[in-house]
Amino acid sequence: MPEISTFWWFFTAALVLLLVPGPSVLYVTGRTLDQGLRAGLLSTLGLACGDLVQVLAAVVGLSALVASSEVAFEVVKYTGVAYLVWLGVKRLRTPVTLTPAADRHNEAVPGRRLVLEGLLVNALNPKSTLFFLAFLPAFVHPGQGPVWSQTLALGVVFVLVGVATNAGWGLLSAFVRGRVEESKGFLNAQRYVGGGVFLLLAGAVLTTGNTHS
Incomplete structure (x- = not known):
């Protein structure tokens, strides 16, 4: 196991990196502004599970395999892009309706789906694959x-x-959301924020450079 001093320096570095708004923060804030604090916190849990998958992959060497294989890297990359684009388009095409808050709560997205x-x-x-390969060692x-x-x-x-x-960013986004009057204009903004976040993340993944020369 790493020494206490190593843990401390790693914790400090990780905290600084994660406090800076990045794709995960964008995802959580977008989900929270679009669907509320519950969605933001469940999305935070899902992102953590995804990171844990990346960590385990790094432990067993799968990340190194993906990073060293052009075909494997491209398959993972474009699968992720396609999934994000699908989520974004689906959200943008969702019609806006004005319904009581209780009804919106009853129609909440299933928690399992948000986590997944x-x-x-x-x-x-x-x-994330390249980050863990570069940062953890x-x-x-x-x-x-x-x-x-x-x-x-x-x-x-x-x-x-x-x-x-990420939970902190979600709480902050929920506070902002709670101060905005829920009108049809706001619901439209939620729709475009939610869909736009997925499309922006897809664009970010597309800009990932290939490690092969």
Whole structure:
């Protein structure tokens, strides 16, 4: 296991990185503004599960395989893009209706679906694959135990820090959402924010550079 000092430096670095708005923050805030705090927190859980998949992949070497294989990398990349585009278009095509708050609560998106969508967004993101390959090894030291156990421990810390920071962004977004009057104009804005977030994330994945020369 890594030493306490290593954990501390890793925690500090991870916290700084995760506090800066990025794709995960954009996803959580978009979900929260569009569908409320429940959706934002469940999406946070899903993103964490996706990150955990990436951590486990790094531990067993699957991330290295994807990063070293042009075909595998492209398959993961374009699968993720297609999924995000599908979610975005689906949201943009959802008609806007003015219904009582209680009815909107009853029509809430199933929690399992929100978690699964968040999981797929991160698990199919090749930028996450490359990030964990580049970031985690910098804090792994051969003299502090098996590489796989250090990688797993640091990865779990990163996932937990991500849960805390994304939940914080979700709470802030819910506060902003609660201060806005719910009119048809606002509901239209929710629709475009929700759909636009997915399309922006798809564009971000498309810009992921290939590691092959």
